[in-house]
Amino acid sequence: MSRGAPVCQHHPACSSEVLGRPLVSPTLMEGPGSVLHRKHMRLVCSTMMQMSTCRPWPGWRSHSQRPCQPWKSVVPCVKGLGRMRMRRRKCSLACMKPLQVVLEAWRIGWEGCPPHTGHIPSPSTPVWKRCDLLPFLLLPLAAHYIQVLKCRQQCVLEIATKPGRISATEDFIPSHLDLLQFAYSQVGNQTLAAECAASYLLFYPTDEPMLEKMKEYRTELGEDTAVTARQSIQHYVQRSLMEKKLIYYAVEHLGETFNDPDLWTPDELIPENLKQKHREDQEKQKRETLDVEEREKRGPLPFEGIVVTMDSQQMNGTQRVVFDRVLTESECKDLLRLTKAAGEAGDGYRARRSPHTPHERFEGLTVLKAMQLAQNGDVEWRDAKLLLQASEKSRKIIESYFTPGKKLHFSFTHLVCRRAVDGEQEGRMDLSHPVHADNCLLDPEGQECWKEPPAYVYRDYSGILYLNDDFQGGGLFFTEMDSVTVTAEVRPKCGRLVAFSSGKENPHGVWAVSRGRRCAIALWYTHSQEHAEQDRVKAEELMEQRAAEQDQPGGDKHQGTDRRSRSSSAPRAPSRASKPAEQRQKPGVDREQHPTVLRARDEF
Ligand SMILES: O=C(O)CCC(=O)C(=O)O
Ligand SMILES: [Fe+2]
The missing domain is CATH 2.60.120.620 (q2cbj1_9rhob like domain)
Structure with a gap:
């Protein structure tokens, strides 16, 4: 899944000399989180992803014309993972609101109910206060809880959506980590690069290229150096996996539906029947791609001479x-x-x-x-x-x-x-x-x-x-x-x-x-x-x-009415x-x- 040198592996900026040498002197880096450090990461990220802002069209050479200012660009890469976490948390809390209301109503409902069965409610007791009916509230409550979990799962889409956009960037958190590990390694900070690689592996534990990278980092840092994933990412993955488990259980047994926003969800979590559907969709897509390739080879043209x-x-x-x-x-x-x-x-x-x-x-x-x-x-x-x-x-x-x-x-x-x-054509750019x-x-x-x-x-x-x-x-x-x-x-x-x-x-x-x-x-x-x-x-x-x-x-x-009867050069009737x-x-x-x-x- 990892692209090793992410998004920009094929980007002109990556093959340019820019990434070959540090953009800012390493002495300006004063530890992770510092303003300078963030600026630096931002510079690297934007340089990798944003060179096009320096070259407004193909063939234009920036060095002879305008100075390149990629750091002025705003990209998701520059938003720290910390900020992402805050936004996700806020989103999760918002998801919990309706659940809190229901739980509160339920608690009030139970108040005063005797601990034993056989309680006979008086006919005037409102439905929501009838203790004998309360167990039946469990199902809607469970359904509600699942809604909350689903809502929380969608929070990742919120942080992965650029301002002004509707659709989210796919695989946002893992790609972000992938990008960061690459950026850190480019500026020579192998410790943080290794930390990002370890964090990435929590999403895709069997990703070959990243496992390879990890090996390299370990060798460079020394086998004794402990490399661990970021704690926040560990929590995130653990929690997300638990939520997914519950949701998929509900999908299998309660007839719920779920649009999983993540590509990294482990296969074993997905119920067999859903996997089957997923496989069928993939097959269909593959067939369509093949069809297109096939079609491209030939395709009878409906007119002669073309x-x-x-x-x-x-x-x-x-x-x-x-x-x-x-x-x-x-x-x-x-x-x-x-x-x-x-x-x-x-x-x-x-x-x-x-x-x-x-x-x-x-x-x-x-x-x-x-x-x-x-x-x-x-x-x-x-x-x-x-x-x-x-x-x-x-x-x-x-x-x-x-x-x-x-x-x-x-x-x-x-x-x-x-x-x-x-006029106005001289030196057009x-x-x-x-x-x-x-x-x-x-x-x-x-x-x-x-x-x-x-x-x-x-x-x-x-x-x-x-x-x-x-x-x-x-x-x-x-x-x-x-x-x-x-x-x-x-x-x-x-x-x-x-x-x-x-x-x-x-x-x-x-x-x-x-x-x-x-x-x-x-x-x-x-x-x-x-x-x-x-x-x-x-x-x-x-x-x-x-x-x-x-x-x-x-x-x-x-x-x-009849084009064949007359050529464009023939004289025209009024x-x-x-x-x-x-x-x-x-x-x-x-x-x-x-x-x-x-x-x-x-x-x-
Ligand atoms: O005129 C052309 O060659 C292309 C125009 C075009 O791409 C467009 O109008 O969307
Ligand atoms: Fe076009």
């Missing part, structure tokens, strides 16, 4: 792929024409024109907005329709490649352009789109990705269908969870579709667009029907309505869409169904 240019392996990651020839040059041209409307009437991004960087303008158009513009005669119907078709084609490709047989729904579709602002993951909140310091709001947690797959390459910069890149180690890059071009799973395995960003305008259709998909894009349904309705109108006698059959909207309304269709005011979306 090629897989790069797969996960070539992109040094999982669930990543690049397809080419998804669109023709002429289709790209048509869609680029549509993007002009995005610049004039588009919805930007969270209604902001420069959401990521002041050096670029961000222009966006949703499928519904495109249809409404077509309805108003501001854009060609055929172009708006092509947006629907191109995104549907991408959906089919991604579904058949990654999840054949499992329906992918649209979650959101956005035609987006990033345009370099005139920022990104067009900061490194992020699409369905979780990336936390590079903690090497976590929090699958919680405001992230779009229900998104399963992402796709970007590029329309052009006549701009400078603007490459898409993937990184490790640290957000700085680049693992793959994709150069946009017309008809190229990059697709990847939206989770933590695929952090990505976009290099600055320093000249020109970069346009693409950004696509997000979900397996969850309830999160299917409603705007798309409306857009399709508008499209169908339009087609129906054209089928009516006198309807114009030439406009925008747009029929420029008729007043009321005249285009299908009889009996309520216009109120199609809101004209669009919701601005924030997409990360």
Whole structure:
């Protein structure tokens, strides 16, 4: 379980020279607990975990630019175990409150009850005072007690949850100890490193790498030196184990349920039937992973002419792929024409024109907005329709490649352009789109990705269908969870579709667009029907309505219904869409169904 050199073993900071030499002179360390000592530990911890704060994007070299100040970062590592203990205690006490109330009521109830049986209560005695009924209170009381224990068990989640987060860091206390033992050993304090290692082993007694480390510490300290775990940790583990025993007993015999927050709970404590379920879940997960690997090898593409240019392996990651020839040059041209409307009437991004960087303008158009513009005669119907078709084609490709047989729904579709602002491009140090993951909140310091709001947690797959390459910069890149180690890059071009799973395995960003305008259709998909894009349904309705109108006698059959009949360079007939909207309304269709005011979306 131990990672030896924890979280940061693969972190750029660890391989850098920083950890090779002491960050602060050892003479400044004045024993555990001292302010300087704490500062030092904090420095080590943050350096290990926080180098990304010194390098805001991949490739940036801190030493020549700004001074690195990792100690300014706040990480769980800097909170001492003492503070954690206090918070846990407070939480436990809060759990006990309801129990105290019940116990008090029970005590009052027993008062005055004779010690022998056969006591006949008078009919007027309130139920809670009837001595003959009191034994029956035992069961609810036991149930209540179990609730208290369960509540106390959850306290660890409270201390493991960063401010502002909803989900907790997994295995928080053991990982913290693991990190501390590593940090202490790095600064040469083998005594405390050994103490942390011993404490860690209380959670995972058979952990091979930590047992190995322990051996090394013993050799370094001398076999006679006693190495013991921290007392507070000993108490914590003992107590927690007892609580778990009782809870699991109740799960087995009283039909209780329990969501164990710990990964370290010994197997022998878990009832056999629960273990069985746990094993089945693991098997299922394994099968799913294998399935994904299998699928990645092949996956029949539903369209001819499309090629897989790069797969996960070539992109040094999982669930990543690049397809080419998804669109023709002429289709790209048509869609680029549509993007002009995005610049004039588009919805930007969270209604902001420069959401990521002041050096670029961000222009966006949703499928519904495109249809409404077509309805108003501001854009060609055929172009708006092509947006629907191109995104549907991408959906089919991604579904058949990654999840054949499992329906992918649209979650959101956005035609987006990033345009370099005139001037203001010299010496740009920022990104067009900061490194992020699409369905979780990336936390590079903690090497976590929090699958919680405001992230779009229900998104399963992402796709970007590029329309052009006549701009400078603007490459898409993937990184490790640290957000700085680049693992793959994709150069946009017309008809190229990059697709990847939206989770933590695929952090990505976009290099600055320093000249020109970069346009693409950004696509997000979900397996969850309830999160299917409603705007798309409306857009399709508008499209169908339009087609129906054209089928009516006198309807114009030439406009925008058949893309094959006309190339983008063919001369255009005047747009029929420029008729007043009321005249285009299908009889009996309520216009109120199609809101004209669009919701601005924030997409990360
Ligand atoms: O445009 C791209 O290449 C990527 C954009 C992106 O990652 C996003 O919008 O979430
Ligand atoms: Fe993204």
